[in-house]
Amino acid sequence: MRVVFAGTPEPAVAALKAIVASRHEVVAVVTRPDAPAGRGRKLVASPVAQLAEELGIEVLKPVKPSDPEFLARLTEIAPDCCPVVAYGGLLPQAALDIPEHGWINLHFSVLPAWRGAAPVQHAIIAGDDVTGASTFRIVKALDAGPVYGVLTEPIGPEDTSGDLLGRLAESGAKLLVDTLDGVEAGVLEAREQPADGVTLAPKITVEDAELDLGAPAQRVDRLVRGCNPAPGAWTTFRGERLKVLAVRLTDEELKPGELRATRSSVQVGTGSKVVELVTVQPQGKKPMAAPDWARGVRLTDEDRLGPV
Template sequence: MRVVFAGTPEVAVTALKAIAASGHELVAVVTRPDAPAGRGRKLVASPVAEYAEELGVEIFKPVKPRDPDFLERLREIAPDACPVVAYGGLLPQAALDIPRHGWINLHFSVLPAWRGAAPVQHSIISGDDVTGASTFRIVKALDAGPVYGVLTERIGPKDTAGDLLSRLAESGAKLLVDTLDGIEAGVLEAREQPADGITIAPKINVEDAELDLTAPAQRVDRLVRGCNPAPGAWTTFRGERLKVLDVDLTDEDLKPGELVATKSSVTVGTGSKALRLVTVQPQGKKPMAAADWARGVRITDDDRLGAESGAE
């Protein structure tokens, strides 16, 4: 089957590699345009574009997928299917109509749960025990197309969004290739999603990642894990932002935001039990062990974490 792959970030490269190694003919790749990155803000190609360069296949970087030149070239190629992983562009109906088997998306949730840009993060933050991945045919409505295949993955008590996404990228890549195999063989049909059980997973921005230390410890822990590695959960200390990258649950009792530091540990109170801070990142610095941070700032009895930490 002739396929054109669409994807952009590192997580999509895993699926691209699997498709390139499969029996399907990868004829081109679609990705987002080069974007400024780093301190110099130089234009940098996406991870998918970089790997496609190694493969030597044709690469498209339309500013918008409705670009007439892009659509014309896609019609010339006439792919049988277009597998998609985290492409990031809104596909117009004119593009959706080109491949005879449509655009087949790998989405990191068990649909119809967590439609949207950040399904893995929301599944952790919401306290789900199990998540997974789905392959479905893209339609104009957000992640609402009929589903070809599903897999499930248990969420561990220490899993971050990065951990979970890494595992799902591997298992999901196989699911996507298996889906293409089944479509080509004529043995796989897409089934409409259930009308109930729909949840939405919008992109998580920096404001969403602020910790509420009056909330129960488990809820704070889930937000920390769900926002790791990006955008990074945070609170404030002496009026500056402090990212909190890793915590442990404890049985200790402290008031919300109250800090206790020893030579080897730092503990902060929440709305229930206290949390032990494991890894933090002060503003403008690299991640570090919380105990090292505490020694550097010399925590006093008056110090607090949270909205009131900068107040006098």
């Protein structure tokens, strides 16, 4: 099939590579416009755009997928199908109607669970044991289209959203290619999602990532892992924000927010057991080992984490 691939961030790169290596022909790529990045805030092309340009594939960067110029060009290209991975733009019906086999999305959950922008993060935060990926035909309703294929992936006790998304990006890339193969051959039929079991996974905001140290230790651990690498779970220390990038569960006890430091460890109390801080990131600084941070700030007996 002649396909136009739509995707933007790093997790979409594996799928683009897999489709390029398959029997399908990638005739163009659709991605979000260049965005400011780094300290200089210079405009940088998305990871998908960078790969497409290296491969000599035409790159389309509409501000909105409803832009008439974009729709006209897509109509000219006349793809058979448009595979999608984390594109990030709202596709109008006019765009959905162009390819004969529609737009087929690779979504990183077992639908209908965790429809939305942050399925991997929400699966970890909710304490799910298993997640996965699904391919489905895009319809107007959010992640509600009929499903072609599914795979499952266990969530390990130390998995961050970055770890899990990395694995799903690779296994999901193969699922997407298999789906395109089946659609082209006419042997794969999409099935409507069940009405039960729908959960939503909206984007995790910085406000959502604030740690509640009065909550049980397991909930603190899951929020830290679910928000790593972005947006980063955080709390406050001496009135400034402190990101908490990794913790370790223990069997000890302290009052919520209370700190205890030794030469080799920093512990903080929660609503149940203590969690050991492993990696933290003070405001305006790089991530560091928690004991190094504690030595640098010279913890006192009055210091604590979280709202005072």
